[in-house]
Amino acid sequence: MPQAPETLTATGTSRIVISVDAMGGDSGPAAVVAGLVDSAMRIPEAAFVVHGDEVVLRPLLARHALLTGRCELRHAPRVVTMEDKPSQVLRHGEGTSMWSCVESVKLGEAKVAVS
Helix, strand or coil: CCCCCCCECCCCCECEEEEEECCCCCCCHHHHHHHHHHHHHHCCCEEEEEEECHHHHHHHHHCCHHHCCCEEEEECCECCCCCCCHHHHHHHCCCEHHHHHHHHHHCCCCCEEEC
16 A cells, blocks of 8 residues: 655645545546646645546656655545435445545545545
8 A cells, every 4th residue: 555645744844635536527537637736836735645546547647746755546446427426425435536535534644635
């Protein structure tokens, strides 16, 4: 299992850990990763726990040196579709990227979930 993002930055300030469902959104994982890059540039203390299909996400994340050491990738084999009701997914969606994303906040591994 990958290591969690460091809790301190190189300057000694605290990391803000954000849990991200990378399989959500109308534009797909590439757009989510682009958003991570933008966020990493704007918020130097940000670190990310990224949830979704590892086969899809690993090469997208690898293209961006800025994300190296600031992302932990967690494989979630199932995806929530536009037809799925979010309330049902939150109750019965174990194994989805959304479930994994929210669970990491519940466990205290991240401060906020974004899906």
